[in-house]
Amino acid sequence: xxxxxxxxxxxxxxxAEISSLTRYYDRLIQYARLPNDDGLLFTLVSCPEKxxxxxxxxxxxxxxxxxxxxxxxxxxxNHSSDIQGLxxxxxxxxxxxxxxxxxxxxxxxxWIYQLASxxxxxxxxxxxxxxxxxxxxxxxRLSGFRVVRVREAIYSPLRLLGLGSVLxxxxxxVPLLRHLNFAAIVVLAPEITPTEQPxxxxxxxTRNERGNIEAALDGLRAxxxxxxxxxxxxxxxxxxxxxxxxxxxxxxxxxxxFKIAAFQQTGKGKGDAVRLGFSQATGDxxxxxxxxxxxxxxxxxxxxxxxxxxxxxxxxxxxxxYGTESxxxxxxxxxxxxxxxxxxxxVLSVRLGDSLCGTKLFGxxxxxxxxxxxxxxxxxxxxxxxxxLFPAAILGLGxxxxxxxxxxxxxxxxxxxxFRHGWMLLKMTAIGFFRVRLGVSR
Numbered sequence: 001x002x003x004x005x006x007x008x009x010x011x012x013x014x015x016a017e018i019s020s021l022t023r024y025y026d027r028l029i030q031y032a033r034l035p036n037d038d039g040l041l042f043t044l045v046s047c048p049e050k051x052x053x054x055x056x057x058x059x060x061x062x063x064x065x066x067x068x069x070x071x072x073x074x075x076x077x078n079h080s081s082d083i084q085g086l087x088x089x090x091x092x093x094x095x096x097x098x099x100x101x102x103x104x105x106x107x108x109x110x111w112i113y114q115l116a117s118x119x120x121x122x123x124x125x126x127x128x129x130x131x132x133x134x135x136x137x138x139x140x141r142l143s144g145f146r147v148v149r150v151r152e153a154i155y156s157p158l159r160l161l162g163l164g165s166v167l168x169x170x171x172x173x174v175p176l177l178r179h180l181n182f183a184a185i186v187v188l189a190p191e192i193t194p195t196e197q198p199x200x201x202x203x204x205x206t207r208n209e210r211g212n213i214e215a216a217l218d219g220l221r222a223x224x225x226x227x228x229x230x231x232x233x234x235x236x237x238x239x240x241x242x243x244x245x246x247x248x249x250x251x252x253x254x255x256x257x258f259k260i261a262a263f264q265q266t267g268k269g270k271g272d273a274v275r276l277g278f279s280q281a282t283g284d285x286x287x288x289x290x291x292x293x294x295x296x297x298x299x300x301x302x303x304x305x306x307x308x309x310x311x312x313x314x315x316x317x318x319x320x321x322y323g324t325e326s327x328x329x330x331x332x333x334x335x336x337x338x339x340x341x342x343x344x345x346x347v348l349s350v351r352l353g354d355s356l357c358g359t360k361l362f363g364x365x366x367x368x369x370x371x372x373x374x375x376x377x378x379x380x381x382x383x384x385x386x387x388x389l390f391p392a393a394i395l396g397l398g399x400x401x402x403x404x405x406x407x408x409x410x411x412x413x414x415x416x417x418x419f420r421h422g423w424m425l426l427k428m429t430a431i432g433f434f435r436v437r438l439g440v441s442r
Contacts (some may be wrong), residue, residue: 008040010182015044017151020061021395022047022070024369026100027431029053029060029217030072037074041103048342049296063095065196066365068395073102077136078127087143091190096310099396100145100188106181107132133184140188147413148398149187150351187396193310199229200304201283201364202297205273207237209291210246216289217254224258226301231283234262235273270358271384278367287361295319295359299404303361312400313366314392317357321403349391360388362397399414 001441018041022028028047032055033039042052047070053059062069071090076082090100107130137147145438204216217232224230232254236244247262254260263280265273274288287303289295295317303315373391392399 008163011339014103014183014185015041015046017036017310018072018278019044021044021099021187022101023066024372024391024395025070027060027062027069028072029062029069029393030074031055031059032073032076034079036073041074042072045342055269056332057070059090059093061093062098063093064360065095066097066363067095067203068097068099068100068366068369069095070101073100074141075103075105077102077131078129080129082276083129083131083136084143087140087145087188091144094190094192096190096192096194096313098190099148100186100190102188103182104136104186105130106183108311110146131271133186136186138191138322143239144191145188146191146398147186148189149349149393149396150186152181158262165394189398191310194308197228198308198363199231199282200227200361201231201277201281201286202227202231202272202300203277203281203286203288204234204276204291205237205270205288206243206247206291207273208239208241208243210239210241210243212291212293213243213246214250216291216293216297219293220289220300221254221257223297223301227304229283231260231281232258232260233281234260235265235277237265237270237273269384271387275330278364279314281364284359284364286364286367288358290358294407295357295404296319296407299359300361303359303402306400306402307361307363313362313397313401314353315361316354316389316399317359318354318401318403319357319406320354322405344389348390350393351401352389352399353403355389356385357404358385359404360385362388362392364396366392366395 011386021155023046025047027049028045028051030042030050030052033042033052039052040254041042042050059071060069071094073086076086080086094100098139105127133147133150140147197249202220206213213234220227220230220232234247236247244264246264251260251262263276265276267273277288278286285304285307289297289300299317303317306312306315344352370388370391373394374387377390379387389399
C-alpha cells in the first residue's frame with residue numbers, strides 16, 4: 001500500500017469511529033489544525049455543522065443548555081509541550097455538553113520517530129510528545145477535564161505488512177493485539193459544576209403493580225423537596241389486577257404535591273412503556289423508577305444530585321455493590337448481571353458495574369439523540385436499558401455508576417423470565433459486539 005492510499009485508508013477509518021458520536025452532536029469544531037494535516041479527516045467526519053478555528057482564535061461559544069459540540073484535536077497532543085495549557089485555554093469556551101475528541105498517537109511507536117530522527121529521516125512536523133493513557137488522565141484532571149471514553153483506532157501498522165483488512169476489524173477486540181493499533185481516539189469532558197437546578201420527571205412503568213402504587217407515591221412525596229419541579233409520569237401496560245384504576249384513584253390525592261400524569265400503553269414491553277413516558281415528560285432531566293420499588297424512591301435524590309453537580313451526564317444505578325435484600329435477586333440472576341456488565345464494559349469501552357438496573361438518570365435533551373441513534377443502529381431492545389446505555393457510552397456522555405441497596409418486592413411477581421429474557425440480552429450483547437466493538441454494519 002503506497003503512502004497516499006494508506007493516508008486515505010487511515011483517515012476513513014478514524015472518521016468512521018469519530019462519526020459514531022459526532023453525527024448525533026450539534027457541531028464539530030476543529031481547533032488549531034497542524035501544518036501536516038490536509039483536512040481530509042475533518043472533511044470525512046459526519047456532523048450536522050462543522051467549522052474550523054485557527055490557533056489562538058476563540059472557539060464558538062458552546063455553553064448553551066442542552067447543546068453538544070465536539071472539538072477535534074487531530075494529533076495536537078503529540079505536537080504540544082504543554083497539553084495542560086492547551087486544554088485550559090479551550091475549557092473557558094466549553095459548556096457541560098461539550099467534548100474534546102482527540103486523536104492520540106500511541107507511545108509504543110515513539111521509537112520509530114526517534115530512530116528516524118537519529119538518521120535524519122524525520123521531518124520538522126513529526127510528533128515529539130507521546131503520553132500514556134495514565135499521563136493523559138492526570139493532565140486532564142489538572143486541566144479541569146475527565147476522560148469519558150477511549151477507543152483504539154481501528155487501523156494498524158500490520159496493514160502495511162499486507163495482512164489484510166480483516167485484521168483491522170478484529171484487532172480492537174483482542175486484549176493484547178489491540179495495543180498494536182497506531183492511535184487512539186480519546187474523548188474528554190469538561191468538569192463544570194452547574195449553578196442551575198434542573199427540573200426532573202420520574203417515569204414509573206407499571207404492569208400488575210396495584211399494591212405498589214400508593215407506596216411509590218408516598219415515597220416520592222417524602223423526597224419531593226429534594227427533586228426540584230418534580231413530575232411523576234405513570235405508564236400502565238395491560239395490567240389485569242386493577243393497576244390503572246388504582247393510579248386514577250390516587251392521582252387527586254397527590255396532585256397538590258407534584259405534577260402527575262398517567263398514560264396507557266398500546267404497545268407491549270417495558271421498552272415501549274419507557275419510550276411513551278419520555279414522549280410525555282417535560283422535566284429537564286428524566287429518571288426511571290420501577291414500580292416494584294426494588295430501588296426505593298428515597299434513592300432518587302442521589303441520582304439527581306450526581307447529575308446536578310456535574311459528576312456525569314448519565315447516572316446508572318448499580319445493585320451489585322452493597323448486596324441485596326433477602327429474596328431480591330436470585331444467585332443465577334446475580335451471576336448473569338455480573339457477566340453482562342463485564343461483557344458490555346468491553347463492548348462499549350466504559351466501566352459498568354451493573355448494566356441491567358432499571359434506574360437511570362440523564363438529560364431529556366439527550367433522549368432525542370438516543371432516539372436518532374436507535375433508528376440508525378437498530379430497534380432491537382425490548383427492555384429499554386441497552387438503547388440508553390449503548391448511546392450514552394458511544395456519545396461520550398460520561399457514565400457514572402451509583403450504588404444502591406436493592407430491595408425485595410413486597411407485592412406482585414417479577415415480569416422478567418430468567419432464561420427467555422437472558423437469551424434476548426445475550427443476543428443484544430452479541431449485536432453490540434459486532435456493530436460497536438468491531439464496527440460491522442448491519
